[in-house]
Amino acid sequence: MVAFGKYLQRKQIEEWRGYYINYKMMKKKVKQYAEQIRGGSQHPRHVLKDFSRMLDTQIEKTVLFMLEQQGLLAGRLATLRETHDAVLEQPDISKIVELRESYRDVGRDLLQLLVFVELNAIGLRKILKKFDKRFGYRFADYYVKTRADHPYSQLQQVFKHVGVGAVVGAISRNLHELQEHEGSFYSIYDQPVLPLQDPVVEAIKTAVDKLTNSTSFLNFLAQHALIMQDDLQTPSEDTIDERTYHFNSLLLNLGNTFLYMVNTYIIVPTADDYSMSLGAAATVCGVVIGSMAVAQVFSSVYFSAWSNKSCFKPLVFSSIALFIGNLMYALAYDANSITLLLLGRLCCGLGSARAVNRRYISDCVPLRIRMQASAGFVSASALGMACGPALAGLLQIKFKIYKLTFNQSTLPGWVMAVAWLFYLVWLCISFKEPLRDTEEQEGSNPNETTSMTDREENSRAVEEGLRKPLLITSGLKLEDEDEEDCDESEESAEDSRRPANSFGDAYRLLTPSVKVQLLIYFMLKYAMEILLSESSVVTSYYFGWTTSSVAIFLACLGLTVLPINILVGSYISNMFEDRQILLTSEIIVFIGILFSFNLFVPYTVPQYVISGLVMFVAAEVLEGVNLSLLSRVMSSRLSKGTYNGGLLSTEAGTLARVVADATITLGGFLGRNHLLNATLLPSLVICIGSIVATCCTYNSLY
Template identity: 70%
Template sequence: MVAFGKRLKQTQIEEWQGYYINYKILKKKVNQYTRQIENGSGDHLLVLKDFSIMLDNQLEKIVLFMLEQQGLLAKRLSALREQQDTSFQQGSILDVSEVREAYQSVGQDLLRLLFFVEMNAIALRKILKKFDKRLGYGFTNYYVKTRANHPYSQLQQIFKHVGFGAVVGAISRNLADLQDNQGSYVSIYDQPLLHLQDPVVTSIRVAVDRLTNSTNFLHFMGKHAMIVQEDLPSPPQDDVDEQTFDLMSLLLNLMNTFLYMVNTYIIVPTADSYSLSLGAAATVCGAVIGSMAVAQMFSSVYFSAWSNKSYKRPLMCSSVLLLVGNVLYALAFDLNSISVLLIGRVFCGLGSARAVNRRYISDCVPPKLRMKASAGFVTASALGMACGPALACLFQVKFKFFRLTFNDDTLPGWFMALAWLVYLVCLCISFKEPPKPEFNILSQESNRGQKTHNTAENGLEQPLLEGSEEKKQDDDDEDDQDYDQNDDDSEENHKPATSIVAAYRLLTPSVKAQLLIYFMLKYAMEILLAESSVITGYYFKWSTSSVALFLACLGLTVLPVNVLVGNYISNMFEERQVLLTSEIIVCIGIVLSFKVGFPYSVPQYVISAVITFVSAEVLEGVNLSLLSRVMSSRLARGTYNGGLLSTEAGTLARVVADGTITLAGLWGESRLLNTTLFPSLLICISSIVATCFTYNSMY
């Protein structure tokens, strides 16, 4: 892959080259600072001051040029408005198509300017990250803290600007007035939900949202899927051929996600009673539930590697393993064996194909559908989480058939075995194996080496400046080559990580803090869900149906919460602000869950559970959305990708939480609640501290 500095050069608009951030000279300056520090001749304060001044000058150059271009666009729009008014006053016939083309031309130039700002914003983030990694000064923390909140912040003009709003509004309003349906409404302001069907306006809206980190429910849910995107906007010649895309295969891929989540949570309401019926303690439910997560930690890596060669075969293998696992889970009752029960759940965990589900969406879905498919992945998971306990609520029967017992303990296993059998048949018949990922990877490398680049929406093409003299200018000086060999911009370091250890080394402190947050929220949620049947049975004598109904209601809050966050909260506040606030609320929910002194009541349990679960859901969405943006682009590809790391962090949290429940059961059910909540509280406090230390790096 081409190094970032060269890719930045390739995508520059030729006539604007002098106004881009000088990434090359900034990188050379970082190399110079590195040599000074290694030689013992560098001064911490002088380095910070010198580099800050350089960045300030670069930002000022970009912002002033941006304002100048906005003024030119405004002047053109003003001239068009005068032309329309003059034609109206003189009663002359206005050539609507000509005026529409003029507005669209302004829109195309606005897209060029938006792309210019976006590339500079990406370059700024990259150089800040590089400085921190090479010198270890925490420069990003200092620079963002001192610049971002200043009333005259030029940094905010780049990342959170508002200057484009008037230009976008003028183009949108006038193009709407020139549409064929003119007169069906007064203006776009009277019908804000009526989207203008003009590709230029649509492209502008998407570009502005991407640049300002504004979002909606669809994009928020898509990021929630943790399918990490490339660090530069994708060219229109994408690596996925739309002709090879098969909708039925995508639906079967999402169905695998849904059924697996149903399989995970359908046994939660009855795991304690099943354990008791086999002669074990009720708290062994933690081991029963957690054994699936233990196996999933290993299967995720295996299936992720397998998906480099095929998608259909790992999905078929997953279905077979889950079919066998559920049959064993159901047979454990008649065999009176807790071992068979645990083995059955291990088989179910070995059948986890979530890594394949993510890779299929990332590699095989066309770009215009990828965000919708990612949102579908998250929605399928959420619905499966809610449907699992709801189905368990329906299995309140008991009968025998050919010496096999069917009751509320075994029916979840038999039902899921049948579901996986039907799914396996549909998979064999209808799933179409897409082109091998190796072919796609080669296509990606070929496309990225092309002479053109663009935003995914606007079709803007710029020729790559080429020639022996310019090629020499792009190469770093010989003095910097030793540093660039280990630099993030070197071609070697743009290859995907080849191991978990290599992937871990790519994580910055802020990303590590966010993975800790993800571990914390999954731990807190697993403690809440996995021990719910034991806690409610001990304190409130709830039946299996009551527990299942309560868990189903909790699961149903997932989609409404994400709608609220995606459409409103994430657009009103910075994601890092929502992140820290949600962590604090999770901490409050955990504290309220403790039994201290007075009798434990249903309102206390329900209110604290809702606070913990809902705030954890908000936290998960915002955390993964932010994580998908700041994580290294090398983790967007390959076996050991960002999605796998987040999955492993969440799965490890579930394993530790379920193990905590089982171990805490040794002290008796009366101490289970406080014993399991205490580690959850400590981890939550640790994540809040980590967030505070890395807060200004989450930018």
């Protein structure tokens, strides 16, 4: 950890030194403002006005220099274009090679300019954060809102990068022409399916994407996993040895994710029939389904702690617990015991190893494929969610072997027990326990370990701003204070790098906007669980649907997950801000819930299907955008340890499922004719609360 002021000085280009934001001067001004307000010599309103004017001046200086440099780069490209045309008329290999290198030189200079923008963006974000922390104001919200949305905003020059995009396009197109057949082939516009694979252009595109928060389907899908990690780390700094990475172990980890989601949803279409066959009410299906989530609330914590030491043993325990739980679930029918049924589902919940699944990807998968692995985790969950009900719909047979009954109620338990048994055998044969950091260090030279640590500390801050959108609230992992102006002791600085040691510590690290996002996550999981868990009871009462019909409906809902994420990740998230998509999705969820009520007219299948589809799809969009925001703005201390960001989101979602399933069971006491409205009303209230909370923190969701 180094002071940001010193880091900024070290990374500045000497010739450009006068055009960087003067972070050190502004930091001293903040200290002076505090002393003046404390002494009564300055009114807070005058301080805000003076500080705003100073920031405007600093940003203007930086932006005008950036535009000047873009103009110089454009001039160089125009000159190269004249040479380029001459080379195309009379191709010469040596001239093509020389021209190509000249274009790459322009690209390298552009990359240097992007780093310049990055450093200034970090400095601006940090000084705003420091000002708010010192005075207790929400000045950053006001400043960004008033400057970013103004038609003459100079902040927009940094946000949009219009000029940069034009320069990137010119370099890319011209290099592509020179690449194909020595300058005599088509342009990038004629063959968009064959993109240019030039390392300089790729580096520039990556830098621009990081600064503008541009995203892709793969990146958007990977963020669903909320696998918290060090945002400063780059592939060249990856500490995971490629030789210790084991692909089969990753597949087994994803297999656990898939099977667990199948196990969760395979009983949904038949849980009401199973409950009635054991003498309970149909609405007890809420307790049957929710008991797995109740156990998961506790299992997530001990699995998260266990994953600090091992991944193999927790996965083995998970498989055994799920095997036993499914056996108990299947045997409850012949034992005529609702207690055994619930115990079986509780045992399945105790085997929830999703914390281990996330931890394996974040700690044991190389950075170059971590995004793909995270996307695989989310895809496995989505496919499991769709396959569970679909498989239940296929198990519509009945037979007996000795005293054991196999029917649509018990077959999900038997099938999953066999699946987990096969998985356990495959796990024991093929899984390779990853080498933990402590084991690596014990076998290495102490001097080498120290030097490696030093190299990591020195290089980790290189691409900070490029990895985050401008002015997000998570902050750079550098100390805010220089030696001459230190607000915190060495001990507190050390504490700021440690992971949270309890839920209390983790909660104290959450900003108001992050708390609102966790509330939104709770709301959407609650609404989705109500829709899915009571579907068999509601549809059989109103429409007389069979188990197969319910299974098809739920499977179709599950199959919308990946297409919706493709649409949002590839297009919508690049057209609108995350906070805009967030609020719009909440409003659509509200409309879907409102349209689902059975009030004055007879309830129809189109009303139920359309409202359910609208609610589910909007909630899925909301989940992706919400977790995308969370993964960027959560404290870096929540990227590691037992009580990490992934665990917090899992607990919020699991609690939502528990409360939703309890609501279904309690609503059953009012009768099946009132169940739908009784369960939708809490969903509506929570949704309204989340919309209000989002509006209250809207300006901080950047």
